[in-house]
Amino acid sequence: MAVTDMNAAGLRRDERLERLRLFGLASPALLLVLVILVIPVGWLFYVSFIGADGSFSLENYERMIKRKSYARIFWTTFQVSLLTTGLCVLIGYPLAYFMSQLPRRLANLCMITVLLPFWTSLLVRTYAWLVLLQKNGLVNNWAISLGLWDEPLKLVHNLNGTLIGMVHIMLPFLILPTYGAMTAIDRDYLKAASNLGASPRRAFWTVFLPLSTPGLFAGALMVFILCLGFFVTPAVLGGGKVILVSMKIVSNIELFVNWGAASALGVVLMVLTVAVLWVASRFLNLDRMTGGDH
Secondary structure: OHHHHHHHHHHHHHHHHHHHHHHHHHHHHHHHHHHHHHHHHHHHHHHHOEOOOOOEOOHHHHHHHHOHHHHHHHHHHHHHHHHHHHHHHHHHHHHHHHHHOOOHHHHHHHHHHHHHHHHOOHHHHHHHHHHHHOOOOHHHHHHHHHOOOOOOOOOOOOHHHHHHHHHHHHHHHHHHHHHHHHHOOOHHHHHHHHHOOOOHHHHHHHHHHHHHHHHHHHHHHHHHHHHHOOOHHHHHHOOOOOOOHHHHHHHHHHOOOOHHHHHHHHHHHHHHHHHHHHHHHHHOOHHHHOOOOO
């Protein structure tokens, strides 16, 4: 009995020492997370409860409840995010499927073209779309010369221009995980479906599509979350007519120097983002989407 107790105590001591060693190895990363994430977010929460007179107050949150303009801004933010995500899915999934069916060398070449925008500054790409889509831009001039329409269309400084620019920026974030999920599918499953009498279309809908949806959902969720806090492209291509939460945060700081109001908006946006992730985790298998469950 005494020997058993001694062995148990020794095992507990070894377990504690192992945990201390693991904590020591992880402490630099934990310190980094504390400095760059926990402290700034904590400061954001603190400032959001500071009123104009410098005292503790809920006025920054009360303002968002009382003024209908804030509700419109949040609605516009989610609307633009949903539309951008939907358009990326409609464009990105067929493109990823096409790439997955190509020989390896051609697929790698296509992947380079998908990654090519990352080698160019986001601001440069946004202003390039501004040049292309403006009234006297290349798109309108070419379309008029080809007889597609008679007068220049308003393709920029509105929702249309904002969506075009954001879809172009966000499309690679959907294609990459979707293509990765497609290339990981064992083609023997499709051969088995064909041997059982399924047509190529039936095999796609019943075998390939369900197996590729984890990558598609992961890409769509990534695009949607990124769109919620996007700033540069809507600010340039929206022309001040498409106001998102990120733009309101900037205006509260630059125009009104109101850090409390800007922090409150940031806190609410962060809470809504976490809520979206929580809802996704309830209805979708995030472990499978991120490759954690094999």
